[in-house]
Amino acid sequence: METVEKPDPFDYVRTWNQERTERGWWHSFELPDGTGIEGVCDLPGLKDRLGQFPIPQDLRGKRVLDIGAWDGWFSFEMERRGAEVLAVDNWDNPRFHEMRSILKSRVEYRQFDIYDLTPQSVGQFDIVLFMGVLYHLKHPLLALERVCALTRELAAVDSFVLREEHRPGAQVDQRPIMEFYENDEFGGQTDNWIGPSVPCLLALCRTAGFARVELRNVIEKSACVACYRQWEPPSEADGPELLRAAHNLNYGINFSSRHDEYLTAWFRYSGQALTRDDVQPEVGGLGVRPIHVNQFAGDQWQANFKLPPGLHAGWQEVRIRIRGSRPGSAQRIAVDLPLPDSPIRLKSVCDGKTWVPGHLDLSQGRVISLWIEGLPENADVNNVRVLLDGRPLLVTYLEAEPRDGARQVNAELQSPIQPGEASVIVELGAQRTEPAALRINST
DSSP: OOOOOOOOTTHHHHHHHHHHHHHOOSBOEEOTTSOEEOOSBOHHHHHHHHHTSOOOSOOTTOEEEEETOTTOHHHHHHHHTTOEEEEEESSOOHHHHHHHHHTTOOOEEEEOOGGGOOHHHHOOEEEEEEESOGGGOSOHHHHHHHHHHHEEEEEEEEEOOBOTTTSTTSOTTTSOOEEEOSSSTTTTOTTOOEEEBHHHHHHHHHHHTOSEEEEEEEOSSOEEEEEESSOOOOOSSOOOEEEEEEETTTOOSEEOTTSOOEEEEEEEOOSSOOOTTTEEEEETTEEOOEEEEEEEETTEEEEEEEOOTTOOSEEEEEEEEETTOOOOOOEEEEESOOOOOOOOEEEEEEETTTOOBTEEETTTOSEEEEEEESOOTTOOTTTEEEEETTEEOEEEEEOSSOBTTEEEEEEEOOSOOOSEEEEEEEEETTEEOOOEEEEEEOO
16 A cells, blocks of 8 residues: 655745745845845735734834844834844844845844843843744753843744644644754754744743743744733732742742742732732742742742842842732842851850750750851851851751841751760851850750
């Protein structure tokens, strides 16, 4: 029986490449003298793709970044609307420069790898265009995190998506799945790495750190997703009381924007049961969707969420909204704040239960309380180390505000210890206190 070979659903990519070789241009343009350039992507198609996104016609005062600008139609259109535009690509496209000269454009053009684009290298932008780039990348989630960090308001994400026609019967329209193309399986191109389904593309954008992710449309060859950094304008309802916000692993208040770090927030709420869609955290005014929400005691709730990309170094306020309420009360965290190199002094140490100075009664408990002078504001239970005869104790509490110049720290013994004389030392970064004597009793 003769085998009928199925048509390759990605053959259109080969056709596009042939057309680009023949025409030279990928984008089409309308020139100032009334003539035009016909590229592979016609003008109605380019305008339709951009028109899927809620981008105003008047962009005066706005800063726009076009990632993967190629010949530059999107860049020049943003400039036409009044924006200050930076166009970047991973190669120096001579046709962009040619069109920039023809249009007498002031768009800035720079060559960049997507993974090197950071707020430190190029700043931040009100609008970021990420059109037809994602599926060309081997590390799509990392790239979307870079895009999120660069965005102040809106990122327009346009990407190829898997559809039923590509994988009949696989229900790709309902499943958050992604194909990986090791070689040239996607249209004969070795730089087409991934094919996400629509649910997968939306999940990737949410996971990257955007507050709101809105599917605008699925057009002929791609899906258009609007990604916002802020929640919707608040209603008149009051937000919840935030009890505490801390690092989800070490329970400190210090965070690094260079790492994939998450917060745990505890808050009060006495209304109906909450889901992830109801709880709207924000840090430094940037919203982020929680990955976990649960009720753990009466009116007390817990939410875990990603540290939003693109925060400036310094103290940032964490707040929670509920279903579009106003932001609730705030707790502060420290982002990318180094510890000051200033001396610290162990003022006193005592039993954490009996409060007897210089003693620990093991029959009463295994906690000691210390009062330490010179602790900086961003000292926390993770970066303050308490050593008992060189062995680290578990720091369980650090007083937020100093009293009489010192802050209380509680530390708990985690392993057996023999009664007798011991020495306590506190460390913070490169600083180390003088030792304090501690008499350990078992009765």
